[in-house]
Amino acid sequence: MSPPKEVDVIVVGGGAAGCIVAGRLAQADPNLEILIVEGGKNNLNDPQVRQPAMFLSHLAPTSTTAKFYAGRHSELLGGRSPIVPTGNMLGGGSSINFMMYTRASKSDYDDWKTEGWSADDLIPLLKKMESYNLENPDPKIHGFDGPLAVCHGASPAPNTEEFLQAAQDMGYKVVDDIQDLESAHAFERWGKWINPKTGFRSDTAHNYVHPVMEKNSNLHLLCDSKVSKVVIENGKATGVEYVPFSPPAEGAPKPVPQSVTARKLVVVSAGSLGSPTVLERSGVGAREILEKAGVECKVDLPGVGENYQDHNLILPAYRVAPETKTHDDFLRGIPEVHAQGLKDLEEAKGIYTTNFIDAGGKLRPSEEEIEAMGPEFRKFWNEYFKDAPDKPVMFAGLVNAFLGDHSLLPGGKYVTIGTYLEYPASRGSIHITSADPYVEADFDPAYLSHPADLGPNIWGYKLGRELVRRMPCYRGEVVALHPKFSATSPARAVEIDIDTSRELQGDKGVTAGVVVSGNVAAQNEVTSEPLDKKKPIENLVYSEEDDKAVEQWMRENIGTTWHSLGTNAMKPREEGGVVDAKLNVHGVENLKVIDLSIAPGNVGSNTYSTALVIGEKGAILAGEHLGITIGLTN
Ligand SMILES: Cc1cc2nc3c(=O)[nH]c(=O)nc-3n(C[C@H](O)[C@H](O)[C@H](O)COP(=O)(O)OP(=O)(O)OC[C@H]3O[C@@H](n4cnc5c(N)ncnc54)[C@H](O)[C@@H]3O)c2cc1C
Incomplete structure (x- = not known):
């Protein structure tokens, strides 16, 4: 069915946050016509999305469910051009992410210093979105009737306990819940965005969009379509133009952009790498960058595409004893393992219902460790971490397999210890170089560009080695x-x-x-x-x-944690901000950005829950704009 030519609200990008906004609005007012325009394909009942253990397949080099943004070549990274994948299908990152259930620290949200966005303001929404199924939940901070279920997945692998014991042997605490918005120095059995009743991934499309589309006729979906720009007339967003997602074959004529009118609101939710480029192609951004790209500047907003942040990840691999239960045989594609897994999945259990990341910790360094990280980090520590005891410096977690191409390694069993830096001091950017939506942006992730970031990353590597060496199943490193x-x-x-x-x-x-x-x-x-x-x-x-x-x-190995944020920061215009507290783009009417790009500062956690809470808050704010009340509870 062809999409309507005119609707009330257009949501550009049906990702983690975009699906929440569209779904909540469509449910709140069945008379409101809403269209999601999504670059990638529909994810409805796609086993690669639904089955948690398939998550790595999205990152295969031939994958179309991820978009691979190539960063600038950097001598600081051993002459590499780092690649940053993002979700490229309905559900966005929520359809392809690793499903690790992780939450920011209270001070992260309070640091945003924006009315309505403090941790206390957001806790009701963090509760609203989740159905929490882990041990000993604190009802003050966890929710039980939200659309997105959280559980451990298939029961944690036995070597999880070895890992947690190793952490204790090193003097760390193991607690029930380090996602309480306060813990910053302990380990836990990790939760997952997986539904224990079905064994399926908790993505936002299957939990906010598809159920509403089944019941209501007011939510429309247009996939495989890339929004080239938001149409802005007399300072007001009035619609969008889009083209097919895939560029035309060489020599074929360029497609003529199609347009859709938005009577009331355009919401840009194309993610931290998509949204700034949509705004810039629409004429909203730094005048100089737009003019160079051949785009008429409608609002000179130099903050667009700046303030890029990620976390820095390493994934060194270790050998474990042959009898250790890992997911290596699953990843090798051993037919019997998959056949049994699919059988078990019918009862919502077994190897398909987990991401095999069963334990991890948020950690702060000791005085001695800070000293070893050098004076640049010491300065950053004093300014940023010292008086914020809820901010971890490092994440360290156990992945129960080798996370790469198994054909390159001999047989056997492996584990990977992932460590990532929670608040890098480096800042990057993304900007268009052309008005043509098919021309890739100039993207500088700027990893390790701030000297404070090296010391703690090295600490993370050493810490990971110490943890795994203390596990009885440890059998050496993959040198x-x-x-x-x-x-x-x-x-x-x-x-x-x-x-x-x-x-x-x-x-x-x-x-x-x-x-x-x-x-x-x-x-x-x-x-x-x-x-x-x-x-x-x-x-x-x-x-x-x-x-x-x-x-x-x-330098040769550090990479993305797929946690891009910050490129349309929610700050006052004079401080380089792009959106205000109501997520309105400065200088344009009827235009909001609702996704992780609005986060002005980083969060000490994986970023899905922050994208989700921005989606929930954004839905309320979009509702206010449209005269619809969306409450703090389900
Ligand atoms: C591989 C991977 C693993 C991750 N693992 C975890 C994890 O385990 N735990 C966790 O907490 N977080 C994880 N994350 C992070 C989390 O998924 C993201 O932070 C979150 O999805 C960001 O949400 P968003 O709404 O800002 O953007 P996205 O979810 O990226 O959504 C943006 C959407 O916009 C679409 N789009 C972009 N440009 C256009 C355009 N021009 N026109 C139309 N559509 C467009 C995209 O296709 C996409 O669907 C992971 C992310 C990835 C990619």
Whole structure:
């Protein structure tokens, strides 16, 4: 069915936040005609979306459900151009994310210093959106009747307890809930945005849009369509223009943009990398950038596309004992594992119903650790963290598999310890270079561009190693995926021990322990000693040379946590802001931005819950604009 040519509200981008806004408005007033224009395809009943364990498939290089934004080449990153994937289908990031249930710290929202957006203002909405199914919930901060269910998924893998014990052995606490908006220094059994009744992912399209579309006829959906611009006439948004998502074949004529009129409101929800480029192509942004791109400047708003923030992630891999229950065989595509998993899924259990990230922590460094991070971080610590005890510096979590291409590694079992920096000091940007919606933007993620960010990332790597070395299932590092330490360094990465190698070889005679590194001969020589599992574990001691090796590796490997935010900051116009407290774009009527791009500052957590709370708050604000009341409860 072709989309209507005129509606009351157009939502540009049906992502995590956009689906909430459209769904809540359509439900609140069945007479309101709403159209979602989404760049990617529909996600309705798509098994790749519904089945949690399929989450990695979205990041395969051939995936069309993610859009891969290429960042600028950077010498600070070992001459790499970092790639930042975002959701590119209905549901946006909520259809493809890792489903880790994580919440910001209270002070994160309070730091936004915007009326109506303090933590106390937002807690009712954090409750409204969720149906919490974890242990010992505190009803003051958790909700039980929201559209998005939270649970542990398939019961946590046994080595989760080994990981948590290792954390305790290192002096950290393990508690029931570090998503209480206050905890910043403890580990927990991680929750997931997964529905325990169905075993399915809690994405926003299946929980806010599809059920409303089934009942109401006022919510319309146009997929595979890229909004080229918002039409702005006499200072008012009056509609949008869009083109097919995929560019025309080489030599084929450019498509003629189609238009739809919005009688009352245009909401831009195209995400932190999409929304600023939509605004700039519409003539809203820094005059100089727009003129250079050949776009008439309608509102000179230099904050658009600035203030880009992410978290910095590393994912080093470790070997574990062959009998350890990991998801490696699932990721290798072993048919029996999948057949059993699909059978179990019918009863909402089993390997398909988890993201195999079962435990993790939010952590603050000790005095000694801060000292080791260098003077730049010390300064940042004093200014930003010292008086904010609810702000963690680092996330550290256990992923129960190798998170890469298994065909590149020998058989066996692996775990990955992910660590990410919660509040990098670096700031990047994204801007258009052309009015043509098919021309990629100039994107600078600027990772490690601030010197304060290196020290804590190195701390994170070392911390991850200490945790995993204390797990009884630990059997060595995948040396090729760790820093290139000197072969004689006591802190060097250690390849699989000979006993485990023999165990893995079994009767198949395959080589289980392959060393791929710059100094193969030396590595073989020093790594053939078995790991002594009875010896108490002492922390590794790193020399200056070792630290240089870690720094080099960090530069060559650090990447996105897929947590882009901040590019249309909610701040006063004179402070570089793009939207006001009601999410209205400064200088344009009937135009709001409602997605994670409005976050003026970072959050100490994975970002889905913040995108969701912005969606819930945005729905209320859009309702106010339209004269509709949307409450704080379901
Ligand atoms: C791979 C990955 C893993 C993640 N893992 C986690 C996790 O485990 N836990 C967690 O808390 N967070 C996670 N996140 C982050 C979280 O999903 C995002 O922060 C959240 O989705 C952002 O929501 P948003 O509404 O701002 O934008 P998005 O959800 O990105 O939605 C933007 C939508 O706009 C569409 N769009 C863009 N441009 C246009 C255009 N011009 N025209 C039409 N449509 C357009 C896109 O296709 C998309 O559907 C992850 C994200 C990714 C990508």
